[in-house]
Amino acid sequence: MTELARQAMAARQKAFAPYSGFLVGAAVETTDGAIYTGCNIENASYGLTVCAERVAIWKAISEGVPPGAFRAIAIAADSPHPTPPCGACRQILAEFAPQATVTLINLQGVTREFTVAELLPESFNASYLR
Ligand code: THU
Numbered sequence: 001m002t003e004l005a006r007q008a009m010a011a012r013q014k015a016f017a018p019y020s021g022f023l024v025g026a027a028v029e030t031t032d033g034a035i036y037t038g039c040n041i042e043n044a045s046y047g048l049t050v051c052a053e054r055v056a057i058w059k060a061i062s063e064g065v066p067p068g069a070f071r072a073i074a075i076a077a078d079s080p081h082p083t084p085p086c087g088a089c090r091q092i093l094a095e096f097a098p099q100a101t102v103t104l105i106n107l108q109g110v111t112r113e114f115t116v117a118e119l120l121p122e123s124f125n126a127s128y129l130r
Pocket of ligand 1: 017020022023024039040041042049050051052053075083084085086089
């Protein structure tokens with residue numbers, strides 16, 4: 001298992017998911033080799049829940065990592081088939097980590113790998129605003 005996947009697995013243990021019971025961890029690696037982790041954080045007002053992927057990206061951005069400076073993200077969850085990122089997180093990845101390799105991993109160590117473009121083809125992005 002890669003170090004990034006290991007850190008996603010470890011971050012999953014920190015998930016606050018009392019409503020769904022579904023724990024997710026994520027770890028993003030920057031082009032400098034730094035790693036930021038995240039877990040899903042739920043709220044009694046369910047719609048305020050944030051996914052593990054976004055927490056990891058927000059932590060990195062809030063520490064000064066420039067948008068686009070990510071080379072990989074690993075996402076860990078307990079599902080028979082490795083859990084893919086939700087639609088909202090795909091949009092965030094398309095804007096902040098378009099070059100990142102996305103590795104999904106479950107607790108049995110089964111992995112799947114995608115590009116962000118494979119997960120969200122023809123994505124809306126800032127170029128359309130100009
Ligand atoms: N969740 C994530 O954190 N990432 C995903 O890729 C899929 C879903 C979370 C959100 C919610 O806390 C729980 O999993 C169930 O949807």
